[in-house]
Amino acid sequence: xxxxxxxxxxxxFAELERLIVDPQVIGDRRRxxxxxxxxxxxxxxxxxxxxxxxxxxxxxxxxxxxxxxEDPEVREMLxxxxxxxxxxEEGIRLAMVERDPNDDKNVIVEVRGGAGGEEAGLWAGDxxxxxxxxxxxxxxxxxxxxxxxxxxxxxxxxxxAYSVFKFEGGTHRVQRVPVTExxxxxxxxxxxxxxxxxxxxxxxxxxxxxxxxxxxxxxGPGGQSVNTTDSAVRITHKPSGIVVSMQDxxxxxxxxxKAMRVLRARLYDAALAEQQAELSADRRSQVGTGExxxxxxxxxxxxxxxxxxxxKLTQHNLExxxxxxxxxxxxxxxxxxxxxxxxxxxxxx
Numbered sequence: 155x156x157x158x159x160x161x162x163x164x165x166x167f168a169e170l171e172r173l174i175v176d177p178q179v180i181g182d183r184r185r186x187x188x189x190x191x192x193x194x195x196x197x198x199x200x201x202x203x204x205x206x207x208x209x210x211x212x213x214x215x216x217x218x219x220x221x222x223x224e225d226p227e228v229r230e231m232l233x234x235x236x237x238x239x240x241x242x243e244e245g246i247r248l249a250m251v252e253r254d255p256n257d258d259k260n261v262i263v264e265v266r267g268g269a270g271g272e273e274a275g276l277w278a279g280d281x282x283x284x285x286x287x288x289x290x291x292x293x294x295x296x297x298x299x300x301x302x303x304x305x306x307x308x309x310x311x312x313x314x315a316y317s318v319f320k321f322e323g324g325t326h327r328v329q330r331v332p333v334t335e336x337x338x339x340x341x342x343x344x345x346x347x348x349x350x351x352x353x354x355x356x357x358x359x360x361x362x363x364x365x366x367x368x369x370x371x372x373x374g375p376g377g378q379s380v381n382t383t384d385s386a387v388r389i390t391h392k393p394s395g396i397v398v399s400m401q402d403x404x405x406x407x408x409x410x411x412k413a414m415r416v417l418r419a420r421l422y423d424a425a426l427a428e429q430q431a432e433l434s435a436d437r438r439s440q441v442g443t444g445e446x447x448x449x450x451x452x453x454x455x456x457x458x459x460x461x462x463x464x465x466k467l468t469q470h471n472l473e474x475x476x477x478x479x480x481x482x483x484x485x486x487x488x489x490x491x492x493x494x495x496x497x498x499x500x501x502x503x
Contacts, residue, residue: 167200199249206242256351257317267304270343273332275304278345282306287478321487323349324450353422366390372401
């Protein structure tokens with residue numbers, strides 16, 4: 155089984171190496187981007203396959219020597235090669251698991267306060283800052299689309315952004331003493347996070363006739379021109395009932411453009427949910443209701459502890475996590491996703 159998989163991998167990678175320098179492919183921007191993307195995805199698996207071939211040869215050579223004469227060093231060499239083969243086979247299977255087709259997309263992240271009143275709004279701001287810092291640490295660019303009390307919407311741009319941030323969608327629960335608490339009692343509050351793959355116009359067609367666009371005067375701080383002109387925009391997608399409002403920019407045109415980006419992302423996410431309901435990919439399942447019992451992760455200030463409930467992983471580095479050091483959590487969640495996909499593939503055969 156593994157040899158057939160390695161043969162297919164090597165054949166496909168060799169074909170990609172040819173296509174990536176083919177003038178016809180280079181001349182087709184979209185196709186060249188697709189080839190490049192698949193090449194980068196398969197490169198690690200191809201290297202594992204090459205190592206597997208070498209380990210197979212090492213094991214075969216050791217067996218030939220042992221057939222002629224028993225030698226403890228050669229016996230140890232064979233045991234090492236066989237252990238390495240098993241390790242590489244697992245790595246190849248995991249590397250070949252079919253990826254989420256949205257993994258390479260940019261994302262739009264929406265963070266809102268959930269249960270907990272004023273403290274939930276403050277916690278939502280902390281979660282938004284944590285995710286933005288993580289994005290910057292990973293080399294992604296961050297663009298704040300809208301920010302108001304207890305709510306922040308921002309875009310994260312960069313190759314593979316969705317593959318990293320999709321695990322942050324859900325309810326983030328905090329246990330801490332709020333700054334507004336005079337008696338030092340610990341409160342439990344939540345923030346909800348929706349992570350939406352950013353849709354291009356080719357992914358989602360929005361009929362202008364389905365939109366109701368309202369303009370109004372923005373509220374809150376923002377300078378004279380922001381507060382005295384009808385620059386804020388509210389777009390309602392009548393078939394779905396989705397409403398998006400933007401007011402951060404001074405220009406009505408800029409606010410409309412940002413609102414359309416968020417609207418397309420929400421519509422795309424809803425379409426994915428219809429196609430793959432079993433994956434619980436829709437925005438509502440990510441966000442839940444924000445109740446305290448619904449959580450993907452708990453941040454306990456008293457014990458400086460962070461627990462991800464999906465993979466039962468606990469870390470005692472709360473300060474680092476809040477500063478955007480989420481790599482260990484992301485790696486564990488990505489590994490868990492691959493293993494579950496591998497098990498599903500095996501069960502389907």
